[in-house]
Amino acid sequence: MSDRLAMEDRRSSRLPFPAELGALVAMALAGLLGYLVFPDDLAFLTRLIGIVFLVLSLDLVTGYCGIATLGQSAIFGVAAYAVGNACLAGLVDPVALLGVGMVAGAVMGLASGVLVAKFQGLPQLVLSIAVGQLVAAMANKLSSVTGGSDGLAGISPGPVLGIFNFDLYGRTGYVFSLVVLVIVFVILLRFVRSPFGLLCRAIKDDSLRARMIGARVYPRLILMYGISGAVAGIGGALTAINTGVVGLDSVSFERSAETLVMLVIGGAGTLWGALIGSVVFQIFEHYVSAANPFHWMTILGLMLIVVVLFAPRGLVPLAVSVVDRIAPRLGGKS
Amino acid sequence: MTAPLLELRDVCKSFGGIRVNDGVSFVVREGDRIALIGPNGAGKTTLVNVISGGLDVSQGSILLGGHDITDFSIPQRVDAGLIRTFQITRLFTNLTVAENVALAVMQKKGITRKFFSSWIDRPNIRDQWMQILGLLGIAHLAAARVSQLAYGQQRLLDLALGLALEPKVLILDEPAAGVPSDESGRIIEAIDRLPPKIAVMMIEHDMDLVFKFAKRVLVLANGRLIFEGDPSAVTHDSEVRRAYLGTYADGRHTS
Amino acid sequence: MAWTVLGVVLDAISYGMVLFIISIGLSIMMGLMRVVNLAHGAFAMIGGYLASYALKSLGVSYPLAIILAVIGAILISIPFEFLLYRRIYRKSDELTQILLTIGITFVIIGVANYALGPTSKSIPLPAALSGPFDLGFRMIPAHRLFVIACGLCTALLLWLLIDRTEFGVRMRAAVDNGDMAEALGIRTQLIFTAAFALAIGLAAFGGVVGAELLPIEPFYALRYMVTFLVVVSVGGAGSIAGALSASMLLGLADTTGKYLAPEYGEFFFYLAVILAVFLFPNGLLGRKH
Numbered sequence: 001m002s003d004r005l006a007m008e009d010r011r012s013s014r015l016p017f018p019a020e021l022g023a024l025v026a027m028a029l030a031g032l033l034g035y036l037v038f039p040d041d042l043a044f045l046t047r048l049i050g051i052v053f054l055v056l057s058l059d060l061v062t063g064y065c066g067i068a069t070l071g072q073s074a075i076f077g078v079a080a081y082a083v084g085n086a087c088l089a090g091l092v093d094p095v096a097l098l099g100v101g102m103v104a105g106a107v108m109g110l111a112s113g114v115l116v117a118k119f120q121g122l123p124q125l126v127l128s129i130a131v132g133q134l135v136a137a138m139a140n141k142l143s144s145v146t147g148g149s150d151g152l153a154g155i156s157p158g159p160v161l162g163i164f165n166f167d168l169y170g171r172t173g174y175v176f177s178l179v180v181l182v183i184v185f186v187i188l189l190r191f192v193r194s195p196f197g198l199l200c201r202a203i204k205d206d207s208l209r210a211r212m213i214g215a216r217v218y219p220r221l222i223l224m225y226g227i228s229g230a231v232a233g234i235g236g237a238l239t240a241i242n243t244g245v246v247g248l249d250s251v252s253f254e255r256s257a258e259t260l261v262m263l264v265i266g267g268a269g270t271l272w273g274a275l276i277g278s279v280v281f282q283i284f285e286h287y288v289s290a291a292n293p294f295h296w297m298t299i300l301g302l303m304l305i306v307v308v309l310f311a312p313r314g315l316v317p318l319a320v321s322v323v324d325r326i327a328p329r330l331g332g333k334s
Numbered sequence: 335m336t337a338p339l340l341e342l343r344d345v346c347k348s349f350g351g352i353r354v355n356d357g358v359s360f361v362v363r364e365g366d367r368i369a370l371i372g373p374n375g376a377g378k379t380t381l382v383n384v385i386s387g388g389l390d391v392s393q394g395s396i397l398l399g400g401h402d403i404t405d406f407s408i409p410q411r412v413d414a415g416l417i418r419t420f421q422i423t424r425l426f427t428n429l430t431v432a433e434n435v436a437l438a439v440m441q442k443k444g445i446t447r448k449f450f451s452s453w454i455d456r457p458n459i460r461d462q463w464m465q466i467l468g469l470l471g472i473a474h475l476a477a478a479r480v481s482q483l484a485y486g487q488q489r490l491l492d493l494a495l496g497l498a499l500e501p502k503v504l505i506l507d508e509p510a511a512g513v514p515s516d517e518s519g520r521i522i523e524a525i526d527r528l529p530p531k532i533a534v535m536m537i538e539h540d541m542d543l544v545f546k547f548a549k550r551v552l553v554l555a556n557g558r559l560i561f562e563g564d565p566s567a568v569t570h571d572s573e574v575r576r577a578y579l580g581t582y583a584d585g586r587h588t589s
Numbered sequence: 590m591a592w593t594v595l596g597v598v599l600d601a602i603s604y605g606m607v608l609f610i611i612s613i614g615l616s617i618m619m620g621l622m623r624v625v626n627l628a629h630g631a632f633a634m635i636g637g638y639l640a641s642y643a644l645k646s647l648g649v650s651y652p653l654a655i656i657l658a659v660i661g662a663i664l665i666s667i668p669f670e671f672l673l674y675r676r677i678y679r680k681s682d683e684l685t686q687i688l689l690t691i692g693i694t695f696v697i698i699g700v701a702n703y704a705l706g707p708t709s710k711s712i713p714l715p716a717a718l719s720g721p722f723d724l725g726f727r728m729i730p731a732h733r734l735f736v737i738a739c740g741l742c743t744a745l746l747l748w749l750l751i752d753r754t755e756f757g758v759r760m761r762a763a764v765d766n767g768d769m770a771e772a773l774g775i776r777t778q779l780i781f782t783a784a785f786a787l788a789i790g791l792a793a794f795g796g797v798v799g800a801e802l803l804p805i806e807p808f809y810a811l812r813y814m815v816t817f818l819v820v821v822s823v824g825g826a827g828s829i830a831g832a833l834s835a836s837m838l839l840g841l842a843d844t845t846g847k848y849l850a851p852e853y854g855e856f857f858f859y860l861a862v863i864l865a866v867f868l869f870p871n872g873l874l875g876r877k878h
Contacts, residue, residue: 110601119866123822127867134863195445213495214409214412260687268684309676
């Protein structure tokens with residue numbers, strides 16, 4: 001969406017080494033910083049990373065395809081339950097569990113896509129909500145698989161790659177999650193610039209025109225939903241692996257709504273917006289909502305209104321354009 | 335002689351009880367330059383929508399290269415080489431000019447299912463979209479966003495999208511309408527320079543442009559084809575005169 | 590057995606009527622202003638709080654409490670309309686509308702909880718409505734009948750308003766073709782504002798009379814946000830008959846689902862929604878825009 005970010009994408013392809021390397025280094029440094037700043041709160045940072053995947057997955061369908069959905073957490077939750085059950089059934093290798101989450105997420109994503117991508121506007125929104133709520137009701141009912149309202153507990157994965165045990169301080173969980181996030185993010189950076197990513201952005205602009213250049217819009221959107229589902233599934237898998245519990249909150253409407261809020265505040269349609277938005281949002285939430293959850297709701301509501309009115313593209317693209325305007329005056333490179 | 339590129343056989347289209355196209359039949363051959371004209375409300379735009387697949391026919395059939403495409407979806411017709419542009423430009427406004435055309439190029443090549451890394455600057459893709467933009471004289475705008483373009487430039491880009499899809503039949507819906515006269519010259523020039531093999535059918539009101547462009551003229555009035563023939567003969571045809579003047583006499587404007 | 594069926598059907602109809610009274614305002618807003626107002630339930634909740642306050646602290650009668658709640662909710666909504674909603678009337682971008690109105694909902698929930706606490710507030714019924722009502726062959730809760738009567742009156746009065754008055758004519762003109770209506774000298778902004786007030790008033794009314802079924806507490810706005818939206822979508826935006834039939838259908842699906850298989854929660858409700866929306870994307874009785 002943002003001119004600058006889009007341009008950044010294009011410029012990078014001419015650099016001697018790809019910008020993905022920059023992203024990799026930046027994220028690794030930020031991760032290290034998180035490790036040093038919050039050494040006693042690694043569990044929180046790890047949970048945060050799980051949600052970052054959910055926001056990134058929503059960006060793929062909402063930011064890149066223009067599908068307004070309030071049911072994304074269903075995909076995340078289904079994957080988390082699948083991983084939990086796989087682990088309880090004896091599949092304890094974390095990497096294999098990630099695979100389980102990805103597949104479960106992709107399948108659930110495709111199913112959501114079939115229902116949600118068929119229409120636009122209100123029916124689309126309502127179908128996305130209904131799918132989410134249906135999954136939530138089922139999660140509550142099928143307590144033999146989900147643990148019902150008590151949650152699915154006792155998930156204890158084995159060591160990563162057979163070497164690194166999950167420790168009490170959450171160091172392994174944090175590093176494992178961070179590494180997966182960096183890898184997935186770098187892949188996604190390339191993915192959204194691909195011909196398929198470009199087609200999705202075109203569909204978002206004008207889906208009839210996309211048909212008029214020969215694109216099969218509905219199947220493409222379902223496919224994007226599947227990919228988005230795989231990303232959400234990784235998030236669900238990491239959450240299940242790291243916390244050892246999967247609760248009904250993973251499939252809740254509130255989770256879906258909060259994901260959309262994070263995405264839009266950060267900046268839908270750019271991966272950096274989704275990433276930075278969801279990280280900053282959650283750190284902010286962690287402190288404010290710990291102090292008073294209802295003040296947090298008021299602040300969040302006001303923040304949303306302000307963003308919608310004054311920074312409809314989100315805060316990250318806004319920050320980028322502000323920096324763009326100020327940087328030349330400071331003599332920085334433009 | 336081989337089968338004509340595009341053939342309409344007795345095509346009818348009704349909305350409710352009103353016949354907007356009534357038994358329209360004609361053929362389009364390789365390299366044709368056809369103008370489709372007619373008074374307001376004659377059903378020209380409906381006919382274009384029926385041909386391009388935006389509307390279903392009520393009766394009759396449409397053939398492309400001898401194959402019946404009446405039941406084809408919009409994308410299937412595009413794949414088969416039947417391309418249209420729009421009276422009111424529809425472009426991907428949040429993409430750049432280059433991205434718009436490159437997307438069409440890649441769609442035609444079937445590589446929009448590639449999931450990894452940008453293809454826009456790969457030599458074989460880049461050459462194609464650069465060449466098309468060059469042909470239309472808008473190569474210098476490649477990096478611009480569509481929303482930054484002047485209206486005439488947007489019409490050229492619409493045409494560029496059509497060309498990128500390697501049309502066999504290209505239907506231009508009033509390509510110069512609403513464009514300031516200093517820019518419309520560029521569009522007419524671009525249409526002149528279209529590859530000669532492509533069959534081009536243009537809907538147009540501007541008779542100067544029609545005479546300049548068309549080798550054959552089709553006249554649609556009240557949904558029926560009332561004239562088909564040489565541009566020089568059209569103004570002398572009594573039925574055409576009646577159709578144009580008659581609608582004004584009765585004041586039966588339907589659009 | 591037959592009595593149980595009657596009881597379930599009665600519950601379903603009265604629940605459906607509450608859904609109708611609250612949702613019809615949202616449906617009007619969506620048909621006329623094309624605003625997906627997710628904060629609609631928040632205004633119903635405000636109505637409930639106001640009625641509770643009027644009854645318990647001011648000691649007014651039940652009917653007066655309803656009137657005060659409706660007027661109060663409209664007054665509270667005015668700044669929201671003036672500052673925020675006006676910007677999104679007839680803007681096609683759903684995402685913007687969703688986010689703005691979720692934002693409004695969050696603010697209202699946060700403030701309500703801060704000012705009034707997290708517990709639910711009761712709205713005491715007058716003696717005539719709180720007891721059972723003797724049908725001659727069976728006793729049923731009088732409140733249920735009251736809610737059903739309220740729903741039917743709302744539908745009838747709205748139909749008269751939209752079908753039989755000058756305001757209704759202007760409103761329908763604005764729905765069909767806003768620009769043309771404007772050109773004919775109809776001040777659409779004024780119509781929108783009036784329709785907004787009407788929608789909020791109906792929400793507040795529904796919030797008060799439905800409080801027995803949908804208890805008033807801060808998360809009311811979030812809990813039923815989706816339900817009201819779903820009713821409008823299934824019924825078709827802007828259609829009274831559509832909203833009424835959707836309310837009945839979904840009320841029935843939810844109540845019988847919860848009665849026959851309570852452990853499934855809202856499963857059958859949303860299954861019905863998916864089927865209805867997938868088969869009738871413009872609503873049971875809606876028109877294509």
